[in-house]
Amino acid sequence: MANAAWRLARRSCPSYLQVLHMNRTAMRASQKDFENAMNQVKLLKKDPGNEVKLKLYALYKQATEGPCNMPKPGVFDLINKAKWDAWNTLGSLPKETARQNYVDLASSLSSSLESSSQVEPGTDRKSTGYETLMVTSEDGITKITLNRPAKKNAINVEMYHEIMRALKAASKDDSSITVLTGNGDYYSSGNDLTNFTDIPPGGVEEKAKNSAILLREFVGCFIDFPKPLIAMVNGPAVGISVTILGLFDAVYASDRATFHTPFSHLGQSPEGCSSYTFLKIMGPAKATEMLVFGKKLTAGEACAQGLVTEVFPDSTFQKEVWTRLKAFAKLPPNAMRISKEVIRNREKEKLHAVNAEECSVLQERWLSDECMNAVVNFLSRKSKL
Numbered sequence: 382m383a384n385a386a387w388r389l390a391r392r393s394c395p396s397y398l399q400v401l402h403m404n405r406t407a408m409r410a411s412q413k414d415f416e417n418a419m420n421q422v423k424l425l426k427k428d429p430g431n432e433v434k435l436k437l438y439a440l441y442k443q444a445t446e447g448p449c450n451m452p453k454p455g456v457f458d459l460i461n462k463a464k465w466d467a468w469n470t471l472g473s474l475p476k477e478t479a480r481q482n483y484v485d486l487a488s489s490l491s492s493s494l495e496s497s498s499q500v501e502p503g504t505d506r507k508s509t510g511y512e513t514l515m516v517t518s519e520d521g522i523t524k525i526t527l528n529r530p531a532k533k534n535a536i537n538v539e540m541y542h543e544i545m546r547a548l549k550a551a552s553k554d555d556s557s558i559t560v561l562t563g564n565g566d567y568y569s570s571g572n573d574l575t576n577f578t579d580i581p582p583g584g585v586e587e588k589a590k591n592s593a594i595l596l597r598e599f600v601g602c603f604i605d606f607p608k609p610l611i612a613m614v615n616g617p618a619v620g621i622s623v624t625i626l627g628l629f630d631a632v633y634a635s636d637r638a639t640f641h642t643p644f645s646h647l648g649q650s651p652e653g654c655s656s657y658t659f660l661k662i663m664g665p666a667k668a669t670e671m672l673v674f675g676k677k678l679t680a681g682e683a684c685a686q687g688l689v690t691e692v693f694p695d696s697t698f699q700k701e702v703w704t705r706l707k708a709f710a711k712l713p714p715n716a717m718r719i720s721k722e723v724i725r726n727r728e729k730e731k732l733h734a735v736n737a738e739e740c741s742v743l744q745e746r747w748l749s750d751e752c753m754n755a756v757v758n759f760l761s762r763k764s765k766l
């Protein structure tokens with residue numbers, strides 16, 4: 382009974398869907414939008430820098446030719462190698478998604494790089510000052526995009542801090558809802574395993590203690606986030622990027638997405654309150670398959686088990702979800718915030734207690750041979766998930 386109620390609360394309600402039907406025109410990058418975006422890029426007055434130019438190049442190639450079809454250039458052919466890497470990183474990202482991402486990137490560049498007087502306050506703002514994220518605020522929606530596509534959006538220490546900063550800013554800005562998504566072919570490959578290699582003078586014990594403190598604070602920000610928080614899972618999701626989904630208010634997934642929590646393989650144990658939320662969402666048997674045996678779920682399976690609200694074909698994912706989000710963002714913001722408070726407050730104390738316990742168990746796990754061997758094997762290229 383409790384599981385059914387929890388699942389129901391996570392699905393979009395019909396009255397929202399009626400609103401959505403009226404709003405079907407937004408967020409489709411047509412060929413015309415793509416051409417306009419290319420012109421926008423040509424007209425930029427300031428150089429966006431090599432990293433952004435490589436991203437634009439890669440998205441353009443992917444949108445027009447599909448997955449990278451160039452032979453890999455030699456190591457000394459530096460420029461072509463950089464272009465090849467940027468394109469190849471997009472993997473099997475569909476042409477339509479690449480076209481949409483190109484249009485989004487071009488539009489965020491023209492608003493951030495051109496004269497600030499061209500940007501109407503409160504309509505479209507891009508926050509700078511993030512190394513690992515792209516953060517934009519438009520139409521009442523703050524969008525936080527994990528932006529380390531070459532590393533499959535693995536969450537390094539800097540990204541943990543930047544996500545917390547972006548969430549704190551989003552909780553206070555004038556947007557109604559907040560969205561988390563990933564740039565490139567992955568949503569996120571979870572914790573950056575190189576986080577474990579930077580050992581402080583106090584040794585591995587100090588590292589484990591600091592990591593537990595960081596993790597507890599990070600997950601705490603999701604527990605306490607006051608506005609509707611929505612995940613747009615654009616591709617595969619691993620580890621902590623999956624477990625914290627149990628703390629989101631809605632999870633929309635592309636049919637390319639997969640959900641994988643291989644904690645036992647990594648000598649670790651569940652975090653992100655999943656030892657509590659996953660049991661409530663999908664029941665103990667299914668939660669155990671994921672959290673203990675590391676079963677990878679397809680988007681359809683994750684939806685059937687209540688972790689995902691709805692799945693969309695990748696070719697229409699961006700368009701359909703953004704249409705929906707724009708309609709949500711027009712609902713009275715205080716009503717949404719208060720409804721979330723009523724739903725969340727009952728669970729908050731419990732969630733913080735679960736978070737503290739999971740972090741303390743993990744602090745021990747990180748010092749185990751099982752965990753250290755798994756990290757060393759990944760870093761020495763001996764293993765992958």
Ligand SMILES: CCCCCC/C=C/C(=O)SCCNC(=O)CCNC(=O)[C@H](O)C(C)(C)COP(=O)(O)OP(=O)(O)OC[C@H]1O[C@@H](n2cnc3c(N)ncnc32)[C@H](O)[C@@H]1OP(=O)(O)O
Nearest residue numbers: 531532533535570571572573574575592596620621765766
């Ligand atoms: C403060 C600490 C808090 C800890 C919280 C606890 C969190 C737990 C977890 O999240 S557990 C999950 C950890 N994640 C993983 O174990 C994933 C490891 N990655 C892989 O198995 C694979 O990379 C893959 C399956 C995700 C993708 O495979 P493939 O498509 O073949 O791509 P590559 O392996 O070539 O990856 C490209 C590039 O990205 C680097 N990379 C990918 N994932 C991670 C990662 N999690 N950590 C660090 N680096 C990652 C990979 O090394 C490649 O880099 P390179 O091009 O070689 O420089």
